[in-house]
Structures are given as structure tokens and as C-alpha cells.
Amino acid sequence: GENVEQHPSTLSVQEGDSAVIKCTYSDSASNYFPWYKQELGKRPQLIIDIRSNVGEKKDQRIAVTLNKTAKHFSLHITETQPEDSAVYFCAASIGVTALIFGKGTTLSVSS
Amino acid sequence: KAGVTQTPRYLIKTRGQQVTLSCSPISGHRSVSWYQQTPGQGLQFLFEYFSETQRNKGNFPGRFSGRQFSNSRSEMNVSTLELGDSALYLCASSLDGTPYEQYFGPGTRLTVT
Numbered sequence: 512g513e514n515v516e517q518h519p520s521t522l523s524v525q526e527g528d529s530a531v532i533k534c535t536y537s538d539s540a541s542n543y544f545p546w547y548k549q550e551l552g553k554r555p556q557l558i559i560d561i562r563s564n565v566g567e568k569k570d571q572r573i574a575v576t577l578n579k580t581a582k583h584f585s586l587h588i589t590e591t592q593p594e595d596s597a598v599y600f601c602a603a604s605i606g607v608t609a610l611i612f613g614k615g616t617t618l619s620v621s622s
Numbered sequence: 623k624a625g626v627t628q629t630p631r632y633l634i635k636t637r638g639q640q641v642t643l644s645c646s647p648i649s650g651h652r653s654v655s656w657y658q659q660t661p662g663q664g665l666q667f668l669f670e671y672f673s674e675t676q677r678n679k680g681n682f683p684g685r686f687s688g689r690q691f692s693n694s695r696s697e698m699n700v701s702t703l704e705l706g707d708s709a710l711y712l713c714a715s716s717l718d719g720t721p722y723e724q725y726f727g728p729g730t731r732l733t734v735t
Contacts (some may be wrong), residue, residue, distance in 0.1 A: 512681070543722055554626075554712065554726040555665070563724075577638045600665060609655065609677040614664035 513538045513556045513605050517613025524591050527620045532600035533582045534613050543604035544577060544584045549599045549615075559586070623649055626715050626727035632731045640701040643730045647694050647715030654696040654726060656688060659710040668711075672719040699730075707716055708734045 515538045524530050531548075536544075545560035560583065561568045561575045577584040587596055598617050602610040613618050627646045630731040635641050650714050656668040667680035671690035688698040694715075700707055710731050 542635045543720075545724070547726075554728045557723060557725065560723070602665075605667075606678060607681075607720060608653075608672070609667050610721045610724065611667060612657075612665040
């Protein structure tokens with residue numbers, strides 16, 4: 512069945528460093544790839560998304576890149592801050608109605 | 623606009639019981655999706671409703687069911703609860719029935735003893 516693999520499962524960086532999280536999807540028909548941030552005890556929040564007709568999208572310190580040929584996409588966070596510490600989930604659309612999620616990456620930013 | 627709301631926020635049930643969870647989407651949103659979140663499995667898709675119709679269902683047993691009302695509010699029901707059903711149940715709404723820009727509610731924490 513459809514699958515999204517996310518790596519790494521944990522990531523520790525120093526404040527000011529960059530962080531990169533990578534996801535691979537299996538359904539070649541997927542055309543929408545959102546990223547969610549979930550802080551402890553809170554709901555997942557949509558932080559950035561990309562559609563298949565775009566190769567890269569940026570929003571301040573966050574960027575997402577998509578390689579449809581290789582079926583992988585990545586989240587890049589630059590100049591990390593302690594408040595970036597959270598669990599990050601990637602997802603890919605399945606059909607026209609659903610999302611399938613990766614298992615998450617716990618990002619820890621130490622000052 | 624008010625965000626997605628879910629009730630109740632916490633629930634403790636005994637094995638064999640059944641439970642109903644409720645989700646109110648963002649005003650104007652017509653699609654509601656439900657997910658189960660557990661530490662080991664992450665976010666797993668349960669089902670999606672649009673205009674009172676279930677259009678997609680994840681790989682969960684028939685004990686998990688749901689429905690959507692004409693005002694887009696949705697409920698999910700789990701019958702014959704098992705210990706393994708303990709999880710955070712999240713719903714998410716989107717505007718137009720696509721998976722684009724889904725916004726999550728705070729979740730219902732279900733504990734089965």
C-alpha cells in the first residue's frame with residue numbers, strides 16, 4: 512500500500528545551525544506535500560506545503576523542496592531557534608481526499 | 623474564525639465499551655478527516671467525510687465508524703474497545719473536500735483500561 516518514509520526519527524542541532532528532514536513517498540499520483548509541526552501536548556500545525564507543479568517553496572526560515580522523479584521531498588529549517596524544537600511530520604496526498612503521514616522527526620535545538 | 627474543536631478532550635473507558643467522539647470543523651469547511659495518533663505509529667488515517675459521505679477509509683477494523691452531519695460536524699464511534707485503541711484521536715478539516723490545507727483540532731485523548 513501507499514507509504515511515506517521519514518528520516519531521521521530524531522535530530523539534535525545547535526541553535527543557529529540548519530536542520531534537514533527528508534521524506535520519500537510511494538504513490539506516484541501524490542500531488543500535495545504538507546509539513547506539520549507538533550509541539551508537546553498541542554495539535555499539529557501546518558507550517559508549509561508544496562504542490563507537485565513547484566520544485567521549491569520558502570517561507571522565512573523554512574523551505575521545502577520536491578523531487579517528483581525521485582519521489583522525495585525535504586524540509587529545511589535555517590538559523591534554528593529553541594522554539595523550533597518539536598515533532599515534524601511530512602505527508603503526501605493519496606487520491607483526492609486523504610493524506611498519509613510519515614512517522615515524525617523529533618527536532619531538538621539546544622542553545 | 624474559530625478553529626477546529628473536538629469534544630471531549632479526555633476520555634477513560636473500559637475494554638468492551640463503546641465511545642463517540644465529536645468534531646466541529648472550521649466554519650465553512652466541508653471536509654473532515656479523522657486520524658489516530660500513537661507514539662509508535664504516528665498519525666494514521668481513519669476516514670474522511672465530505673458532504674455527509676464517507677469517501678475514503680484507512681486500514682482499520684469495522685469497529686471504527688463515523689458519520690458527518692449536514693452542518694459538517696462529524697462524529698466517530700469505536701465499539702467493543704480494546705486496550706490498543708488507547709490513543710489521541712485527531713480530526714482535521716479542509717475547505718473544499720481536497721486534502722489541501724487541513725487544519726487539526728486539539729484531539730481527544732482516549733484511554734482504555
